[in-house]
Amino acid sequence: MPLTVLFAASDGNWHSYAAPLRAALAEAGLDATLTREADPAAVDYIVYAPTSPLQDFSPYARCKAVLSLWAGVERIVANPTLTQPLCRMVDPALSEGMVEWVAGHALRHHLGMDRHILNPGRIWDPTCPPLARERPVAMLGMGELGTACARALAALNFPVTGWSRTPKAVDGIPCLHGPDGLDRALATAQIVVTLLPKTPETENILNARTLGLLPQGAVILNPGRGALIDDDALLAALETGHVGHATLDVFRTEPLPQDHPYWSHPRVTVTPHIAADTRAPSASRVIAENIRRSEAGEPLLHRVDRARGY
Ligand SMILES: NC(=O)c1ccc[n+]([C@@H]2O[C@H](COP(=O)([O-])OP(=O)(O)OC[C@H]3O[C@@H](n4cnc5c(N)ncnc54)[C@H](OP(=O)(O)O)[C@@H]3O)[C@@H](O)[C@H]2O)c1
Numbered sequence: 135m136p137l138t139v140l141f142a143a144s145d146g147n148w149h150s151y152a153a154p155l156r157a158a159l160a161e162a163g164l165d166a167t168l169t170r171e172a173d174p175a176a177v178d179y180i181v182y183a184p185t186s187p188l189q190d191f192s193p194y195a196r197c198k199a200v201l202s203l204w205a206g207v208e209r210i211v212a213n214p215t216l217t218q219p220l221c222r223m224v225d226p227a228l229s230e231g232m233v234e235w236v237a238g239h240a241l242r243h244h245l246g247m248d249r250h251i252l253n254p255g256r257i258w259d260p261t262c263p264p265l266a267r268e269r270p271v272a273m274l275g276m277g278e279l280g281t282a283c284a285r286a287l288a289a290l291n292f293p294v295t296g297w298s299r300t301p302k303a304v305d306g307i308p309c310l311h312g313p314d315g316l317d318r319a320l321a322t323a324q325i326v327v328t329l330l331p332k333t334p335e336t337e338n339i340l341n342a343r344t345l346g347l348l349p350q351g352a353v354i355l356n357p358g359r360g361a362l363i364d365d366d367a368l369l370a371a372l373e374t375g376h377v378g379h380a381t382l383d384v385f386r387t388e389p390l391p392q393d394h395p396y397w398s399h400p401r402v403t404v405t406p407h408i409a410a411d412t413r414a415p416s417a418s419r420v421i422a423e424n425i426r427r428s429e430a431g432e433p434l435l436h437r438v439d440r441a442r443g444y
Pocket residue numbers: 205206207224228274275276277278279280297298299300301312329330331332333335336357358359383384407408409410411444
């Protein structure tokens with residue numbers, strides 16, 4: 135009997151995923167029916183995005199795993215009806231996109247590109263930027279995305295310090311952990327990149343105290359989640375110039391409300407949650423591989439630890 139895979143995500147997602155996901159399931163050797171509607175009692179797997187109307191997982195008693203299309207799972211992880219294993223999205227193309235966004239915005243600030251791109255006064259200022267090796271970076275979050283970005287920046291010679299919850303060993307990148315580690319990572323960072331999940335522990339991790347630890351003029355790049363930053367504290371630090379610029383891709387409310395001070399602040403760049411997108415062809419292969427593993431009795435990849443929240 136074919137497996138029933140319920141696709142519980144937006145119409146747009148269905149449009150992008152229907153063909154590549156069917157192809158990936160077949161390539162993985164799975165006899166599966168991919169559908170947008172099914173008797174809950176007959177569903178074997180759920181491919182899921184939190185934008186779906188499906189919010190009550192309790193009728194899906196036979197479901198062996200919920201496979202998220204998103205890397206961030208904060209909108210589903212605490213759902214009390216979700217008792218099935220939950221896997222988050224780790225997609226090579228998503229990581230690739232994040233590396234490009236982080237490297238691009240880091241280089242923009244490092245090279246001071248705005249001074250030349252926006253130079254209405256036609257000022258001939260021949261000041262050269264320092265080399266990347268003289269611009270320390272703190273990478274907050276050394277998971278799939280943070281590690282890929284840390285490696286890319288280190289390859290450009292930025293001295294990157296990683297920070298995570300648990301100790302890490304990454305070739306060529308000194309890694310710190312825990313609260314003391316955070317303070318040490320921030321104390322020298324001229325560029326801070328936040329690639330942490332949103333959990334009760336990471337909310338407002340950049341606040342008045344931690345922003346105060348940064349050297350004068352440091353730049354923040356936040357492609358993680360809006361809630362990682364205390365917005366009032368950041369605006370205050372931008373006002374005094376203690377933080378030189380913030381390039382923000384994610385916000386507590388999205389789309390960012392028209393009257394939000396970030397839109398008009400001269401030291402803030404807003405990008406509309408486009409740092410990295412899951413790409414259907416590669417993400418479909420990740421989902422199919424996880425279903426194959428589950429059916430073969432192998433452990434699921436990228437399983438979310440419900441207690442940790444990511
Ligand atoms: N803007 C976008 O387009 C976009 C796209 C995709 C994802 N994202 C965001 O990026 C986030 C990171 O994704 P990922 O795939 O790299 O996640 P991940 O592999 O789960 O990595 C998360 C990292 O954060 C660390 N961390 C978690 N809680 C912490 C704490 N309390 N203190 C210190 N470190 C902590 C983890 O530490 P350990 O290693 O010690 O566990 C890990 O290194 C996602 O959760 C999502 O919010 C944004």
